[in-house]
Amino acid sequence: MKIVDVLRLAGEGFLSLLYPPHCAACGADTEAGVYVCAACAEQVKRIEAPFCRQCSQPFDGAIEGEFTCFQCKERGYHFDCAVTRFMSRGVVRDYIHRFKYDRQYYLRHPLADWMAEALDDERIRSQPFDAFVPVPLHPARYRERDFNQAEVLAKLIAKRAGRPVLKALKRVRYTSTQTKLDREERMENLRNAFRVRHASAVQSRHLILVDDVFTTGSTVEECARVLRQAGAASVRVVTVARG
Numbered sequence: 001m002k003i004v005d006v007l008r009l010a011g012e013g014f015l016s017l018l019y020p021p022h023c024a025a026c027g028a029d030t031e032a033g034v035y036v037c038a039a040c041a042e043q044v045k046r047i048e049a050p051f052c053r054q055c056s057q058p059f060d061g062a063i064e065g066e067f068t069c070f071q072c073k074e075r076g077y078h079f080d081c082a083v084t085r086f087m088s089r090g091v092v093r094d095y096i097h098r099f100k101y102d103r104q105y106y107l108r109h110p111l112a113d114w115m116a117e118a119l120d121d122e123r124i125r126s127q128p129f130d131a132f133v134p135v136p137l138h139p140a141r142y143r144e145r146d147f148n149q150a151e152v153l154a155k156l157i158a159k160r161a162g163r164p165v166l167k168a169l170k171r172v173r174y175t176s177t178q179t180k181l182d183r184e185e186r187m188e189n190l191r192n193a194f195r196v197r198h199a200s201a202v203q204s205r206h207l208i209l210v211d212d213v214f215t216t217g218s219t220v221e222e223c224a225r226v227l228r229q230a231g232a233a234s235v236r237v238v239t240v241a242r243g
């Protein structure tokens with residue numbers, strides 16, 4: 001066992017004695033539990049109104065009140081809305097990547113802080129919900145990574161919201177990486193990739209689907225589609241950020 005694993009087992013409290021709190025982006029000293037210094041936090045790109053009520057895509061221009069973007073109207077998603085307060089740029093994108101691909105597991109904390117802001121949104125607060133459902137990873141991908149980023153984040157925000165995490169979905173088809181595909185190719189790639197474990201667990205439930213990033217929306221759309229098909233009353237989506 002490597003020394004870092006021993007230290008991880010010894011607990012993060014112990015680790016924090018060895019590594020005093022600092023900004024994970026620039027290394028500046030911070031207070032305990034703060035992972036982004038004030039200067040770096042200022043660079044974070046927040047989503048400000050006006051934005052699409054359904055997909056949160058910001059709109060450059062003057063629109064009074066609520067609107068739904070042309071794409072959402074065309075597509076007719078199975079989720080009511082995809083809520084996030086941040087664009088996946090700069091520090092936010094950097095932390096998501098380091099968390100997912102470089103195993104910088106401690107970055108789950110600032111990511112959960114950002115994701116939790118979505119819970120304050122009127123689109124989430126206006127109607128109660130029963131459970132958080134993480135977007136699942138395929139078992140092969142899970143073995144490779146050791147954790148499902150969506151599930152880790154769902155657990156952290158579920159604790160704050162006092163609602164359970166429901167692992168209602170499983171990924172039954174291994175899908176190649178989606179990053180180079182356009183939206184239509186992604187939808188094709190994802191067809192029948194997800195299954196609901198027990199329909200009775202989601203029937204008539206109001207669910208919050210959790211993923212790290214909303215990019216084209218095809219992953220959460222496919223998850224929402226099977227959840228609704230299994231009888232879920234509603235599906236709303238929260239993510240750390242939006243592509």
Ligand SMILES: [Zn+2]
Binds near residue numbers: 023027037038040041
């Ligand atoms: Zn910083």
Ligand SMILES: [Zn+2]
Binds near residue numbers: 070
């Ligand atoms: Zn939209």
